[in-house]
Amino acid sequence: MMATEDTASNKRETESVDNSALLANVSHEVRTPLNAILGYTSMLLDDVWGELNEKQRKSVRRISSNAQHLLGLLSDILDLTKLDAGKMPVHVDTFELSDLVREILEELEPLIEKAQLKAVGDFPQAPLWMESDRQKVKQIVVNLLTNALKFTPDGEIRIRISTRDESGLSEMAVIEVCDTGMGIAPRDQEKIFESFRQVDSSVRRARGGAGLGLAICRQFATMLNGSVSVLSEVGEGATFIVKLPMRIKARKETP
Ligand SMILES: Nc1ncnc2c1ncn2[C@@H]1O[C@H](COP(=O)(O)OP(=O)(O)O)[C@@H](O)[C@H]1O
Ligand SMILES: [Mg+2]
Known part of the structure; x- marks a missing residue:
């Protein structure tokens, strides 16, 4: 009985470690293109390649705010994963x-x-x-x-x-x-x-x-x-x- 419980909790622990490693990697892979999207939208909004008309500007702003939103979501999910795995450190x-x-x-x-x-x-x-x-x-x-x-x-x-x-x-x-x-x-x-x-x-x-x-x-x-x-x-x-x-x-x- 004890042995089974131990195995189950070990398995859960291994799974949560695997999950957080996976998430950390995925998060890096997702963050990189999102930051590229934000970089390009910010250049467009700064009129680096010429002035945008109002409709273009509105669309580029939407792209930018959606990318920001995804970045925020990603960082919230990562935080929760770390919290769940007991891996969120406290820095005083x-x-x-x-x-x-x-x-x-x-x-x-x-x-x-x-x-x-x-x-x-x-x-x-x-x-x-x-x-x-x-x-x-x-x-x-x-x-x-x-x-x-x-x-x-x-x-x-x-x-x-x-x-x-x-x-x-x-x-x-x-x-x-x-x-x-x-x-x-x-x-x-x-x-x-x-x-x-x-x-x-x-x-x-x-x-x-x-x-x-x-x-x-x-x-x-x-x-x-x-x-x-x-x-x-x-x-x-x-x-x-x-x-x-x-x-x-x-x-x-x-x-
Ligand atoms: N200041 C507030 N006034 C009214 N409802 C709120 C307020 N803050 C939070 N809520 C409610 O609590 C929910 C959960 O908030 P939160 O966890 O921050 O998620 P999110 O902001 O992504 O919806 C919100 O969706 C909303 O229904
Ligand atoms: Mg909120």
Whole structure:
């Protein structure tokens, strides 16, 4: 009995290793032509071979945004595969949280403008130094903000940063991403954190995405000893709340 279970779990392990090696290779093979497509579209959009007319420009932009979308999807799938195989490392850096969020808002500026929404940052006066995985915190916040942009037809999105002392726990950084969009029914609020889960509506389907973003957010937050949750009502907007310890210890560090 034990032997059979062992064999089964060994087999699963070998399969997941094989799968992630395969995916890493496939991902490289897919990324290379996608980057070539993006390079050529960007040259076309820069009028390197002459000025494009409006219809041509619109088509080339579509090619470019679809290629971007595929790259994003690929990187989400790779992240989830690594997470599933327990192969996602945590890198501890020291960074200031408000700076990181300002940097993200700047990077998202073109998307915010395109969505014709107001984006407001609400930062504490004192600097908030964190020792955590900067890249993962960044990815969580980018995911939540792009969702807020995607699911908010009008109004504003707001990101608020604060700290909270939770009894028995160390000081936590709290990042709240709040929008005035379509909201999420209570019965869907846990489902959306599962991979490939989206609230089924034609509006949402039309907005693209594969339903991986929040699954990655939750797993990243858990890896950083924190959490992500949501407060929302249909039609009343949504607030996603991320709580992360200000300091996590690097795994190899001895206390
Ligand atoms: N701010 C939001 N407002 C309304 N619905 C949201 C919001 N964020 C996420 N959702 C719902 O949760 C689903 C899953 O989100 P996510 O995992 O990021 O996938 P994707 O963005 O690819 O659809 C979305 O498809 C949407 O139905
Ligand atoms: Mg998303």
